[in-house]
Amino acid sequence: GQQLNQSPQSMFIQEGEDVSMNCTSSSIFNTWLWYKQDPGEGPVLLIALYKAGELTSNGRLTAQFGITRKDSFLNISASIPSDVGIYFCAALIYNQGGKLIFGQGTELSVKP
Amino acid sequence: DTGVSQDPRHKITKRGQNVTFRCDPISEHNRLYWYRQTLGQGPEFLTYFQNEAQLEKSRLLSDRFSAERPKGSFSTLEIQRTEQGDSAMYLCASSLASGYNEQFFGPGTRLTVL
Numbered sequence: 001g002q003q004l005n006q007s008p009q010s011m012f013i014q015e016g017e018d019v020s021m022n023c024t025s026s027s028i029f030n031t032w033l034w035y036k037q038d039p040g041e042g043p044v045l046l047i048a049l050y051k052a053g054e055l056t057s058n059g060r061l062t063a064q065f066g067i068t069r070k071d072s073f074l075n076i077s078a079s080i081p082s083d084v085g086i087y088f089c090a091a092l093i094y095n096q097g098g099k100l101i102f103g104q105g106t107e108l109s110v111k112p
Numbered sequence: 113d114t115g116v117s118q119d120p121r122h123k124i125t126k127r128g129q130n131v132t133f134r135c136d137p138i139s140e141h142n143r144l145y146w147y148r149q150t151l152g153q154g155p156e157f158l159t160y161f162q163n164e165a166q167l168e169k170s171r172l173l174s175d176r177f178s179a180e181r182p183k184g185s186f187s188t189l190e191i192q193r194t195e196q197g198d199s200a201m202y203l204c205a206s207s208l209a210s211g212y213n214e215q216f217f218g219p220g221t222r223l224t225v226l
Contacts, residue, residue: 006154033214041219042118042203042205042217043217088154088155097160097162097168098143098209099157099168100145100157100205102154102155
């Protein structure tokens with residue numbers, strides 16, 4: 001079946017550092033989404049990408065939809081303690097009712 | 113608050129009992145999704161509705177699970193004869209059916225089966 005491989009699984013960084021995580025698949029997708037999840041809460045949408053090659057920013061976050069439509073990455077610049085959480089990539093295929101397939105998540109820890 | 117809401121937030125039950133969860137989507141969204149998330153994993157799709165019609169069910173959704181969206185607004189997910197393996201976070205999301213159908217999630221219902 002379709003799978004998303006997200007890496008790294010976890011990251012421990014110092015406040016102020018930049019962070020990069022990515023998601024790859026052997027399948028082609030129409031939409032890539034990035035979510036952040038805090039413990040005990042639902043995922044919160046950060047960035048949505050709709051076109052191959054698209055680069056989109058949301059504050060300190062930047063994400064790109066890979067040109068092959070099989071991958072995406074998320075960068076966080078100048079990390080702060082509130083960036084702590086689990087980041088998930090998700091991909092969507094329109095002709096499958098818009099259901100999302102999720103990566104395994106990247107757990108980010110930020111040391112002040 | 114006009115986001116997706118779920119009730120209850122937490123449910124502890126004994127094995128063999130039935131439980132029901134409710135989801136209220138964003139009011140103008142006609143698609144509603146249910147996902148299940150276990151510890152250390154990403155959410156997994158269970159089922160979705162467009163208006164009141166249930167259009168797809170995952171093979172993860174055994175016969176003990178049933179979901180309804182009777183009037184195309186709120187939805188319920190019922191689990192009959194709960195098993196310890198049903199312990200998970202149950203997430204609801206909603207979206208528009210047309211255009212950019214970004215999915216927005218509720219806070220989830222954490223189910224613990226003893």
